[in-house]
Amino acid sequence: LEHFRAQKTCTTCPYCGVGCGVTATVKNRGDEQAASVAGDEQHPANAGRLCVKGSALAETLGEHGRLLRPRLRGRECDWDSAMDFMARQFKRTIAEHGPDSVAFYLSGQLLTEDYYVANKLMKGFIGSGNVDTNSRLCMSSAVAAYKRALGADAVPCCYEDLEEAELVVLVGSNAAWTHPILFQRMQAANAKLVVIDPRASATSEMADLHLAITPGSDGALFNGLLRFLSEVNSLDREFIKNHTENFSQTLDTAGEWTPEKTAEYCGLPLDQLMEFFTLFSHSEKTISFYSQGINQSSSGTDKNNAIINCHLATGRIGKPGAGPFSITGQPNAMGGREVGGLANMLAAHMDFTPENIDRVGRFWRSGSMANKPGLKAVDLFRAIENGEIKAVWIMATNPAVSMPDAGRVARALEKCPLVVVSDCVADTDTARCADLLLPATTWGEKNGTVTNSERRISRQRSFLTPPGEARHDWQIICDLATQMGFGEAFAYTHPVDIFREHAALSGFENQTGKPGSRAFDISALENLSRREYDQLQPVQWPVNSANPEGTQRLFADGRFYTASGRAQFVPVQPRSPEQKRSAEYPLWLNSGRLRDQWHTMTRTGRARKLLDHSELPEIQINPRDAKHWHVDDGQLVEVRSPRGTLCGRAALTGAQKAGELFAPIHWSETLAYRARVSALAEPVTDPYSGQPEFKQLSVQLKPL
Template identity: 55%
Template sequence: MDGAGLPTTRSTCPYCGVGCGVLLRPDGQGGLDVRGDPDHPANRGKLCSKGSQLGQTLGLDDRLLSPKIDGETADWDSALGTVASRFAATIAEYGPDSVALYVSGQLLTEDYYVANKLAKGFFGTANIDTNSRLCMASTVAGHKRAFGTDTVPGTYDDLEQADLIVLTGSNLAWCHPVLYQRILAARKNRGTRIVVIDPRRTASCDGADLHLALAPGSDVALFNGLLSEIAQRGLIDADFAGNVTGLDEALATARSEDLSVTGLSDTDLSAFFDLWCGTEKVVTIFSQGVNQSTSGSDKVNAILNCHLATGRIGQPGTGPFSVTGQPNAMGGREVGGLANMLACHLDIENAEHRQTVQGFWSAPAVPTSAGLKAVDMFRAVGEGRIKALWIIHTNPAVSMPEADRVRDAIDGCDFVVVSDVTERTDTARLANVLLPATAWAEKSGTVTNSDRTISRQRAVLPAPGDARPDWAILAEVGRRMGWQSAFDYQSPAEIFREYAALSGFAARFGRDFDISGLQNLSDEEYDTLAPVRWPVTATRVGGRFFGDGRFFTPDGKARMLAVNHRAPAASPCDARPFVLNTGRLRDQWHTMTRTAKSSRLSAHLPEPFLEIHPKDAARLRLSPAALVRVENDLGSAILRARITDAVRPGEVFAPMHWTGETAPSARIDALVAGACDPVSGQPESKASTVSISEYRARWYGFAVCSGDLHPTAPYWTRTRTDAGYRSELAGKAEPDDWEEFARDLFATDAAVQIVDDPKRGNHRFAFHAEGRLVAALFVSRSPTAVTRDYIATLPGTEAPAVLSGRAPADRPDPGPTICSCFGVGMNTIVQAIEEQALTSVDAIGAHLQAGTNCGSCRAELAFLLEKSRPMQAAE
């Protein structure tokens, strides 16, 4: 059965906050055909590389299909009974603040709402926080300080109506590719200018008119300089300034700022000021590079100050714009998923707000103060103050700052529950109780994207095994703890109606979030709900905020804040001379529980790495492809050196995706200090300090196999391929028996071919069964020189000459994948450029399709094109 006759379902992509619509059709074999929804307002049919490959991520090979208690399979009755009784007993003995929930932007809004209601209304604790604390809490704080509420003023349409787009702390080309393509289209159609503000040169710089490689953490100084320039040029909007307080104080502070801390030249500063001041329609997009800082909230307010001073907010093509990292980070903000908020943007410290929520829920009590934010929560777990912890759809043993300490804290907690789709995560392996939850394509509910658009996520595949929706799991625990009527939900539609009704009460307090116009949706209307931007009331649907000069503060005026540059918490020193920046890759997602299943997504950058400047590499005597040890007082990591001038001297960059399941030595957040913004509680993930030295291995290996790998080396990686897995390995001590090592690595007793040169340290093994290659291992004293991308295709084939380590003349090696959407390798692209005399990225696309879908590889295509031009000229 090919699925051709099966219906197509409209749903929403589960990755970033763009909130792309997708069209899903079962293929009849448990998988999905995935296409972009041309009618969805966020993406208009476009998908990025990750969204395009969603069908590759649905396998059940690692799914958690039944509850487990202490590692043993259990039924739901036993598992939920254990969870309810242990939480009840802990609260009874130690009080409500002895328990906590740590949740995720992967939850649907209905799941999030029930979790927040259970914790704050019925457990009686505000100790519920979310991994969204790690990515956008500073924006929430900055919005609330300036606007009175956590309000995103504009919409995605502004990106196409602006004449200048400023990307600060945002590699939009890789992290939100669909939005970036909308900006590039505007550039082509109307000449939109682009400025990128980032210490690193990223893919987003490829289409930029100006790249400001500022010193890490100096954004406040830069935007204070801009505010001062705005005033000096007489660009303060006097009419709009009547709707703002704090202007004089903010200006006085801005004028005293020392712009030398930015590390930017006067020429670059003047160019930026000229562009911003000389362009009426400006949108400033900001993301993790702004938020993940000990001064993140001040950075946000420094940006908002410039837009408020000029009145460039709430009008078409203008405004500050926060883009979120997770599919439902916004939904989590709306339901009060953060420890310092209540549902519907109400404030936990406000007695009237608390009483309203408590009455609406008929709850025993609502906490009177904020709970523990993420970093403090896990410190409390480690100190034994939190004795029962429920973690839902997130992997804090990898993703939290000070990840080793967090892992140890979870391991030492009295009682840990993990709800997830898999038991193969660093966090799930520490749980006392594991609860199997439904995954993305099996869930039904809503999500909210970065421009306030609420979209339906619809189940298109049946729940496997005993997996249940998160809202149902949470509600059943609530019922078992004695709150039957409060959690007597039968469907996500019922939860949504309750949540929408509560928003109407919140609106009476002058809150921005109001979807009360949806509170009477029937089940059928909920099922067919089209994407809609909030607010949704009897008199208004969607639109922009603040263009009319009215805000959600007590006096209705916006607040401009006087903010000063503050350096990051850690300063480079002799012992730790490098500043470590962490972030995302184009084709991977969080800790890879989904994307690592896709061979195509894993092919682009298959190994963890450290970007380091050539001058620093020369000083440390690092050769290309050397392994390096990165260290500080918190931990260490081993990564592959990637020598590039994309980073500034003294600064390094490492991706945050690898885990104990995929590359144990590359858990980079183990080195990120838990220093937090004092207002938002968001940790500083962009400016830890580290030392770097070469990891001088005695041997290096490369392995491929048709089944799973079982590495034991000090350094190893595991990466999915079309034919199975590939692995990089290294160690300081050679095994006594290399053949035994290889058999243990592959767990095989198949017949083996061996090429052995012990004197030079070269060992090669190829295992065959029934005439097909099962696995191969290549070992040498230096990084193994074989055609990796070709060899990775050989398991399952006859591969008679695999031990040569080279692609034969009639089987050209495609090289590392550049375009994941269409699986086009670097060697294929370079060959086409040379043989077809291609002279533009568009020409490459026309010939090979590369770069014609999401466009996130276009910067790499341009780089390959530039490299080939001297060769073409020489010919």
């Protein structure tokens, strides 16, 4: 008789920042493992629902395409040789060129425990700030804006707010495809939906009002709204007086944005603009829900602040159904930031100040702390190109596809003296540049925590045996630390050891409740037993002595994390995109995700039911543009920018405005020749956040 053993594990989806709970059931039969997945009915993010990507997770499992053993310069080797090589190279580079000659580049796919030890090793023991992450490309502008306005990288809202709202304003977000479960929650509720997006999308189809604004004009739109709210007496003067600073100057700056001027700048009919303004002014419970269309801009931080200004001016923050709600793209972008995974942060939401460096140094018992911020992603890869960084370890991400001017990034990696890549996948554009490839575990094998867009920490639990010689990222990092002589500080035996230390650091010398205290505080979890960690239920931070059960919504008491305890209005001078259309490059190229695919398709590309795509990216083109450039539907086309070329298949659609194209982000050079959309982007960034401008690339089009 065949013997089957079925085991059910509650874990978290590895795709978008909604962070849905998943139950995985594994049947073991001898050495074989087969899994099925379903939505976790107990998880507050999704209550049993999964989108098409999440429900196909079981189909993406298996060894096909996995990296199973370390490879040193193309040849398989054992782990001892790999780690010995890496440690010697890192030590020699640091001895000869100093700690800032090395760097780690991390990923929102990593678990918080992985992130914590990587950050600790680089900033606490190697002594450099050079740890950055692909979250820089995703929402660093939202972080910078929250810090300017609220004093902390602290999302005020929770998902229940979407159901309590009277009005949801989606800005630069195609949530129906990118955050499907949240969009379903919005649709099930009774709120009016306004979509602000240059292109028509699956989301705008469902909207009560779609404002197809000129790309990049969001800052002006929200300045115009602020002026209008003041004109029609819709401000919450009590809230402004008691809980904020800098309102008058901000309103003065917005003063020039009359409805007529705003409508013209944003390319909108005046009556449509007024309909939105009136709806906003009349809806006490308003959520502004925004994503990459706002963040991936050379003025992304200001755009975020223009939105937040309107919420502060109406007191619509910290209340049920109201707030500025930035939505994360990746499953653990927020968890990475909690530990300090951005180069400009030290650890546990602490910036690089002398007091913080001293505090964290004492906590880590380190005498070789980094004393200044490291390089943000675009600058980090520039430093690799110009030889300042001579050794880089890239974990679970593919910058040779995702960075702006991606071809140049790939060339910089090829000439870097040491490139280490740890990944679960054997062949990626970045892996092809590696001297040393390290096999890492992936979803279903990893064990730790992630934080979703509403600050909810959930467990990712393992239910599969890692294939080949794959190791957990935190173990590989601790092995390197030990070989470099820091073993005592990295003697963890299980992710719970790391989590407890991370939780303890979050509360270390944190003056909870006082102005200037740190928002991220999970000190109530610092003594979890292994059993309690295994059984940890999803919980929203802060989780501390004042809020031992977690915190659904921030700022309900009108106190903020700034030095004064008051929220800050930020005057915004709208700026156009840096990448300008010209006679030579007369079109704008926008980019984004498809409904059924994720990042570079290394996982979703394996599921048959998600594989409804062509071998080439589809370039969406307005029929008028197609006629002008002699392009037929389905024809191969070339899109060219000053930086690079993208080849794809034309898809004619009225959803694109004339003068604007759209291409998906998922294709890489390993899938098709000249299919990377990021290769066309200029490496221009927001001055506050360092986030690159990906949404408005100036290009030309021709048939092939």
